[in-house]
Amino acid sequence: MNxxxxxxxxxxxxALAALEWGDPxxxxxxxxxxxxxxxxxxxxxxxLLVPHYRVVALELPGHGHSGHLPAGADYHYLDHVxxxxxxxxxxxxxRGRLLGHSLGAGIASLVAAAxxxxxxxxxxxxxxxxxxxxxxxxxxxxxxALAAPPADGKTLRVFRDADQxxxxxxxxxxxxxxxxxxxxxxxLREVEGGWQWRSDPRLVRPSAIRLAETQIRALLAGIxxxxxxxxxxxxxxxxxxAMMRERAACVPRIAVEHxxxxxxxxxxxxxxxxxxxxxxxxx
Numbered sequence: 001m002n003x004x005x006x007x008x009x010x011x012x013x014x015a016l017a018a019l020e021w022g023d024p025x026x027x028x029x030x031x032x033x034x035x036x037x038x039x040x041x042x043x044x045x046x047x048l049l050v051p052h053y054r055v056v057a058l059e060l061p062g063h064g065h066s067g068h069l070p071a072g073a074d075y076h077y078l079d080h081v082x083x084x085x086x087x088x089x090x091x092x093x094x095r096g097r098l099l100g101h102s103l104g105a106g107i108a109s110l111v112a113a114a115x116x117x118x119x120x121x122x123x124x125x126x127x128x129x130x131x132x133x134x135x136x137x138x139x140x141x142x143x144x145a146l147a148a149p150p151a152d153g154k155t156l157r158v159f160r161d162a163d164q165x166x167x168x169x170x171x172x173x174x175x176x177x178x179x180x181x182x183x184x185x186x187x188l189r190e191v192e193g194g195w196q197w198r199s200d201p202r203l204v205r206p207s208a209i210r211l212a213e214t215q216i217r218a219l220l221a222g223i224x225x226x227x228x229x230x231x232x233x234x235x236x237x238x239x240x241x242a243m244m245r246e247r248a249a250c251v252p253r254i255a256v257e258h259x260x261x262x263x264x265x266x267x268x269x270x271x272x273x274x275x276x277x278x279x280x281x282x283x
Contacts, residue, residue: 003048004039006065007056011086014067017059018087019043022050029053029097030086032104034126034264035197040062040182041101045266048274052281053097058087060104062200064186075203077130077211080107081114088118096119099277103265104132109220115226123277124229126236126263127221128247133210145208155199158194165195179267213243219251227254227279230273236263255280 004019019039029049033041059066061083062075069075084107088096095118101107105127112119114115119213133141159165163177167183170177189198211219229248235241248256257276261268 002050004043004046004057009058009084009087009090011090014061014069015204015243016061016067016083016087019046019057020054021052021057022048024054026050026052026054027097028091028093029055029099030084030088030091030093031055031057032060032100032108033057033063034099034104035103036063036187036203037103037183038186038199040064040184041188041230041264042099042146043182044179044270045273049268049277052278056091059086060107062203064199068200068237069202073202074205074206075200077107077110081110084108084111085115086117093119095120097123099123099125099151100127101105101125102127102263109223111220112225112227116222119225121281122223122225123280124227124228125265125273126232126239128229128244128251129216131207131210131238132213132216134213138209141206141210142208146204148206149267156196158196159188160194162188162195165197173264174262175267179264182267187209215251217247218246221252223251223254226280228276229253229254230254230265230276231256231258232262232265233258234259 002190004021007018007020009016009018011159031042039059060080062068077279098108105124106129108124109129112122121229124270146230162185165188166177166180169180169184187197187199231244248254259265259269266273
């Protein structure tokens with residue numbers, strides 16, 4: 001049961017892909033990956049959880065093998081929240097468990113706030129709520145986003161093989177190329193002359209508007225499920241310790257822990273992350 005199974009989840013406007021590990025009859029745990037990642041983000045962690053759960057690593061719209069939005073559309077947090085809720089319906093999970101990393105943790109937070117009756121347990125790695133806005137850069141971000149050229153026709157880099165792509169990914173993210181391989185291999189598609197990223201180029205377009213930090217904290221206060229948050233040490237630059245403490249203080253039932261490592265803790269230290277999750281399996 002340690003080898004993953006491919007799944008397709010048909011939504012009204014597009015189909016999502018997923019990798020699934022474990023006994024189909026076991027309790028389900030839906031895992032949400034980070035920005036520009038895919039289900040391979042959980043390749044090291046999921047097999048450690050299969051004695052307890054059926055792990056469904058869902059690929060968000062535009063990521064991995066999931067469908068892309070129609071031409072002219074942009075990606076927004078709320079659309080990802082709707083997609084996850086719709087996927088839970090297709091998976092026939094009226095009430096379940098969510099694991100999220102980075103972007104996926106932000107989305108999982110908002111799903112739990114939107115439909116608290118549907119989420120019974122929440123594990124969050126390197127994320128709690130979406131990226132916010134204190135107003136300092138609002139106007140410039142807005143102007144830059146609207147002035148940015150369309151990404152639809154962007155010429156994508158062609159890699160000669162997965163090794164070259166993994167090295168490029170390592171340079172961009174800081175994640176060791178060896179550890180990045182599950183994400184990289186799933187994130188490539190073969191083209192003439194080599195390989196290209198299969199994720200939607202529109203995912204790198206800047207966001208015109210972000211939620212204010214006060215709005216994010218109001219949403220986090222609506223999370224009713226027991227939650228566990230795992231943060232890297234040292235802190236990731238865009239997840240400053242003071243901000244994360246203030247956000248966590250808004251969640252009624254949350255346990256916060258730290259683990260030495262980088263942003264992709266589930267790939268760097270899968271055993272430690274699995275143990276952390278299993279310590280937080282009950283309220």
